[in-house]
Amino acid sequence: xxxxxFVLLVSQCSSLTSQQCHHCEQTSCDCSSQNLREVPAAASxxxxxxDLSFNTLETIMKDDFLSYAALRALFVNNNRIKTIHEDAFHxxxxxEKLDLSSNQLETLSSGWxxxxxxxxxxxxxxxxxxxxxxxxxxxxxxxxKTLHFGGPFLQSVSKxxxxxxxxxxxxxxxxxxxxxxxxxxxxxxxxxxxVTLGLNGVFQRDLRVVLAIxxxxxxxxxxxxxxxxxxxxxxxMFPVHVVIKRGAxxxxxxxxxxSVSACVQLVNILSGSDLTFFGIEDSQIFKNEEKAFLHxxxxxxxxxxxxKNIDIVSFYSFPALNFINSMMKLVRxxxxxxxxxxxxPCQSIIHFSDLEFLDISDNIISDFALMEMMCYxxxxxxxxxxxxxxxxxxxxxxxxxxxxxxVKLENLDMSGNSFDSMPSTCSWPASLKFLxxxxxxxxxxxxxxxxxxxxxxxxxxxLTVFNIELPLLKELYISGNKLGNLPDGxxxxxxxxxxxxxxNLAKFSSKNLHDYQSLTVLEAxxxxxxxxxxxxxxxxxxxxxxxxVVRGDLKSYICDSPDAVRGERVSDVKPSVFECHTALAISxxxxxxxxxxxxxxxxxxxxxVVWHMKMTWAWLKAKRKPKxxxxxxxxxxxxxxxxxxxxxxxxxxxxxxEQSEPPLRLCLHKRDFVPGGWxxxxxxxxxxxSHRTLFILSxxxxxxxxxxxxxxxxxxxLFDQNDDAVVLILLEPIDKDNIPKKFIRLRKVMNSRTYxxxxxxxxxxxxxxQSLRTAIKTPEIDDTNNL
Numbered sequence: 001x002x003x004x005x006f007v008l009l010v011s012q013c014s015s016l017t018s019q020q021c022h023h024c025e026q027t028s029c030d031c032s033s034q035n036l037r038e039v040p041a042a043a044s045x046x047x048x049x050x051d052l053s054f055n056t057l058e059t060i061m062k063d064d065f066l067s068y069a070a071l072r073a074l075f076v077n078n079n080r081i082k083t084i085h086e087d088a089f090h091x092x093x094x095x096e097k098l099d100l101s102s103n104q105l106e107t108l109s110s111g112w113x114x115x116x117x118x119x120x121x122x123x124x125x126x127x128x129x130x131x132x133x134x135x136x137x138x139x140x141x142x143x144x145k146t147l148h149f150g151g152p153f154l155q156s157v158s159k160x161x162x163x164x165x166x167x168x169x170x171x172x173x174x175x176x177x178x179x180x181x182x183x184x185x186x187x188x189x190x191x192x193x194x195v196t197l198g199l200n201g202v203f204q205r206d207l208r209v210v211l212a213i214x215x216x217x218x219x220x221x222x223x224x225x226x227x228x229x230x231x232x233x234x235x236x237m238f239p240v241h242v243v244i245k246r247g248a249x250x251x252x253x254x255x256x257x258x259s260v261s262a263c264v265q266l267v268n269i270l271s272g273s274d275l276t277f278f279g280i281e282d283s284q285i286f287k288n289e290e291k292a293f294l295h296x297x298x299x300x301x302x303x304x305x306x307x308k309n310i311d312i313v314s315f316y317s318f319p320a321l322n323f324i325n326s327m328m329k330l331v332r333x334x335x336x337x338x339x340x341x342x343x344x345p346c347q348s349i350i351h352f353s354d355l356e357f358l359d360i361s362d363n364i365i366s367d368f369a370l371m372e373m374m375c376y377x378x379x380x381x382x383x384x385x386x387x388x389x390x391x392x393x394x395x396x397x398x399x400x401x402x403x404x405x406x407v408k409l410e411n412l413d414m415s416g417n418s419f420d421s422m423p424s425t426c427s428w429p430a431s432l433k434f435l436x437x438x439x440x441x442x443x444x445x446x447x448x449x450x451x452x453x454x455x456x457x458x459x460x461x462x463l464t465v466f467n468i469e470l471p472l473l474k475e476l477y478i479s480g481n482k483l484g485n486l487p488d489g490x491x492x493x494x495x496x497x498x499x500x501x502x503x504n505l506a507k508f509s510s511k512n513l514h515d516y517q518s519l520t521v522l523e524a525x526x527x528x529x530x531x532x533x534x535x536x537x538x539x540x541x542x543x544x545x546x547x548x549v550v551r552g553d554l555k556s557y558i559c560d561s562p563d564a565v566r567g568e569r570v571s572d573v574k575p576s577v578f579e580c581h582t583a584l585a586i587s588x589x590x591x592x593x594x595x596x597x598x599x600x601x602x603x604x605x606x607x608x609v610v611w612h613m614k615m616t617w618a619w620l621k622a623k624r625k626p627k628x629x630x631x632x633x634x635x636x637x638x639x640x641x642x643x644x645x646x647x648x649x650x651x652x653x654x655x656x657x658e659q660s661e662p663p664l665r666l667c668l669h670k671r672d673f674v675p676g677g678w679x680x681x682x683x684x685x686x687x688x689x690s691h692r693t694l695f696i697l698s699x700x701x702x703x704x705x706x707x708x709x710x711x712x713x714x715x716x717x718l719f720d721q722n723d724d725a726v727v728l729i730l731l732e733p734i735d736k737d738n739i740p741k742k743f744i745r746l747r748k749v750m751n752s753r754t755y756x757x758x759x760x761x762x763x764x765x766x767x768x769x770q771s772l773r774t775a776i777k778t779p780e781i782d783d784t785n786n787l
Contacts, residue, residue, distance in 0.1 A: 489515025
């Protein structure tokens with residue numbers, strides 16, 4: 001039992017030590033939310049960004065980052081880290097960004113930062129430390145530009161905490177539970193451009209601490225943001241006036257609850273200030289019973305206002321236009337985003353003569369409200385406007401006539417609305433260069449598009465084709481549609497950037513890209529590509545070397561067909577030669593088959609394979625035929641001879657045998673074969689119906705094809721049954737070694753038995769005929785029992 005527990009512990013430990021990050025690319029690793037309990041080993045020495053957030057790390061050891069020498073950004077926020085070794089970050093001399101927020105650090109050590117000479121960003125929010133260590137915590141961080149510190153446990157701040165910290169540009173300080181603040185602690189940092197303060201708890205307990213902090217951090221040209229603050233009634237006690245008197249140029253509120261009366265008081269307080277920026281973000285404004293009245297507001301310096309993600313309770317009764325009218329007369333940039341804005345009357349908009357940038361996105365502006373805001377296109381309003389963002393509203397039609405008098409308008413964003421169609425023709429200001437119609441449900445586009453466009457975004461619509469000539473267009477974004485082909489490059493002579501991801505693009509080629517005379521960047525991943533040989537070769541070879549830069553990873557180019565490679569990366573597909581060169585492969589295959597056939601035919605000819613097959617077939621047929629009885633045999637001998645020797649046969653053989661006493665019956669093919677019958681059958685019948693087979697051997701016989709048949713049929717039928725059925729006559733000398741291999745039986749017979757030779761001496765001719773008649777008439781030996 002103990003051994004089993006030991007094994008389990010060892011296996012668990014080994015699994016822990018072998019933990020790896022599974023989402024690493026060439027220079028970055030996203031290891032967030034993988035339940036890691038320790039820092040994984042580096043996948044490469046080139047890793048510059050490591051995200052370990054939202055894991056279960058508890059301790060950072062000395063050697064955890066030895067293999068991350070090139071690291072520039074490290075995120076270990078939202079873990080359970082309690083301790084960090086003094087030398088843990090020493091290898092990270094190139095580190096620029098470090099996020100340690102939302103952990104359980106109770107003490108902070110300057111030793112951690114000793115070698116972080118390149119650090120620009122440090123986030124220590126949301127830990128359990130009550131002080132910033134023993135002093136000089138940030139002394140080594142000479143390059144630090146952004147610092148986030150504080151949290152629910154921070155109790156005190158002293159001067160020594162920030163000694164040596166200069167050049168800070170952004171400070172985020174959460175001190176809602178701060179008890180002690182040593183005066184001038186933050187002042188020694190010097191002027192800071194952006195300061196975010198979460199001091200609502202301190203404000204409720206001790207206003208003097210808040211004032212001391214503001215006096216230290218607010219300087220001329222500082223933008224101050226107050227977060228997590230509650231303004232239920234009056235703003236009179238909140239030290240906004242300190243911010244204004246100290247010369248701050250920006251004031252914003254984030255994640256606050258503010259009553260309508262507090263809003264009115266805030267605007268009154270800002271009157272006469274030198275603020276250039278004012279904003280409220282991620283906040284709630286509610287109506288209360290306390291009444292407040294706007295004074296005569298003077299905001300001659302206000303340049304930018306931002307209202308973003310404002311939840312207005314009972315927004316229909318909120319006096320929004322009073323604020324807008326009083327604050328926007330001299331404003332150049334205004335944003336009212338996701339704040340339930342539903343209308344800006346014409347009589348209000350005509351006063352915004354200096355407005356250059358207007359963002360009213362993510363609201364509830366309708367077609368009618370837009371026409372009212374633009375004074376129905378009849379009045380000269382917003383003449384200085386260069387950028388208008390009316391995206392994510394409830395517009396349903398494209399009414400270009402409303403914008404024709406905006407003679408300086410360059411950028412128009414109408415994305416996120418619902419346009420079922422586009423007019424065939426439109427009138428736009430000649431200055432318009434950027435138009436965003438993405439996510440508007442457009443099924444097609446028309447010549448309504450302005451010819452002056454340089455940047456056009458039609459992403460995430462329902463387009464199936466796009467071929468509208470735009471000669472000045474430099475950037476085209478048409479991702480997320482249903483396009484099956486690249487737009488015609490000849491229509492976009494100035495196009496430098498083309499994004500056509502996530503469409504129905506099956507393939508494209510080098511020729512398509514060459515049609516774009518100025519194209520330098522292409523984004524075409526996420527399409528259902530047909531991985532033909534030409535396309536695979538183009539992507540894996542030519543595209544990488546093409547003058548057009550392919551933005552994004554080629555790993556996102558995925559095959560949709562053929563079925564064998566569906567889901568594979570185009571760069572990983574290796575088609576066979578047969579697939580890529582079908583005609584050539586078939587030609588070579590046919591040529592190979594032809595060569596093989598010729599070779600086989602040559603071998604068959606050389607070794608007489610066809611002849612042997614014919615002989616075998618004839619033998620099989622002969623085997624099946626019943627053997628005739630001697631009483632029914634018609635001939636004494638079947639004569640097998642060459643046609644070239646027919647003269648000798650007719651002049652000598654026939655008279656000597658058929659005209660002798662007693663006469664012999666001979667079977668001659670010229671005389672006795674059945675007319676019209678197959679010669680092979682005639683030969684077999686003749687041999688079968690004859691007592692003997694008489695072979696007239698000569699050089700002509702050896703060269704005769706039919707003699708070969710006759711000899712071989714005799715071999716098949718008779719040689720194996722009765723060798724005495726064969727009589728050989730040698731007309732002329734024959735060299736046995738020159739007899740073809742087909743006559744192997746003839747060789748055997750000539751070597752094993754005697755044969756008759758035609759004599760040269762006439763005196764011996766009678767003896768020759770007598771011997772021949774005797775050989776023919778000699779009784780056959782019955783070898784039936786031997787078969």
